[in-house]
Amino acid sequence: MGKFYQFARAIVYCFIKPLFRVEVIGKEHFPMDGAVLLCSNHINNLDPPTIGIVSPRQLRFMAKEELFNIPVFSLIVRALGAFPVKRGFSDREALRTGLKILKEREVLAIFPEGTRSKTGELGKGLAGAGFFALRSDCVVLPCAVVSSYKPFRKTKVIFGPAIDFTSYRNKKISAEEATDKIMTEIRNLLEKYR
Incomplete structure (x- = not known):
């Protein structure tokens, strides 16, 4: 974990943890080494920092490109290891960056729905999550x-x-599948803990 990331995480923790009474369940499932693709539902702009402060490893978030156009904020987001993705079509540069992060055995954090849910219900996941799971040797969290x-x-x-995708890679299932x-695993967690 980088020094700036640790510093920012500690500051954010002091605000978010008590304000929203954050409880962590299943932290023992978080792999402490190797490539990890963390996939979460997305209900609020506070999701990334909330997940970030309770994760035992540094997260590299794929974030919408618009965030990187905001002066000062874009510098902070980049310093925290996030990288931009153009929404609405296949962004080859973002896909390459994501695969590179996984190849370097880091944690790539994404929201498979691609945007925040307006209703709070889990929407349909985009193929990008499956692409990363199938094209790397990561486990999916x-x-x-x-x-x-x-x-x-x-x-x-x-x-x-964590889900080992080796058998799915061998079966050559599609990114959509x-x-x-x-998404089924995320849905099961939501149904169990809501």
Whole structure:
């Protein structure tokens, strides 16, 4: 974990943890080494920092390109290891960057839905999650955030058991099918802990 990331994480932790009474479930499922693709539902702009402060390893978030156009904020986001993705079509540069992160045995964190859910319900996942799961030797860590993000109401971050995708790679399933399997695991966590 980089020094700036640790510093920023500690500052954010002091605000988010008590304000939203963050509870972590399943932290023992988080792999402490090797390539990990963390896939979570997305309900609020506070999801990335909330997941980040409770994760035992540094997360490299794929974030919408618009965030990198905001002066000063873009410098902070880049310093924290995030990288931009153009939404709405296949962004080859973002896919290459994501694969490079996994090849370097880091944790790539993505929201397979591609955008925040307006209803709070889990939407359909995009093929990018399946692409990363199938084109690298990572394990997939399903994650669910259950929260209203109202002050002093409990927020839960749940990590499910890591999924080994080796058999799916051998079966040569499609990226869409792989994403569907990931979304099923996230849905199961939401149903269990809501």
